[in-house]
Amino acid sequence: MWRSANLFGASFIFTVGPRYKKQSSDTMNTPRHIPLFNFETVDDLLKHLPDSCPLVGVEMMEGAAPLVNFKHPERCCYLLGAEDHGLNANELAQCHSMVVLPGRFSMNVAIAGSIVLWERWRQNDAHHPQPHK
Secondary structure, three states: OHHHHHHOOOOOEEEEOOOOOOOOOOOOOHHHOOOEEEEOOHHHHHHHOOOOOOEEEEOOOOOOEEHHHOOOOOOOEEEEOEOOOEOOHHHHHHOOEEEEOOOOOOOOHHHHHHHHHHHHHHHOHHHOOOOOO
């Protein structure tokens, strides 16, 4: 997920709770390129969201906008649930909007997050390529 965030132009990534473990497979040394923030709870995350930065939940649920129809805000944070339990009721209630990925089953959180970031990039940044750094 961290690598995908870097590839598709995210400004930062974050985790909620103690779920992240350093990956030896990160050959790009991604932490040098994009910061990782850790928050104790979703409420803690909300206290630290940048101004005008809505929280967009990604979850398989009734009423969520299909990803391909979702107009991504200029600035936002995407909140994905853990693979083993998704987003709980409190986390869902904190989101400003919800999107759902196509498919009948939940998927690996890194894959789901990468798809969301790719679709955001495809809708927005793909038409305005940035020079390589």
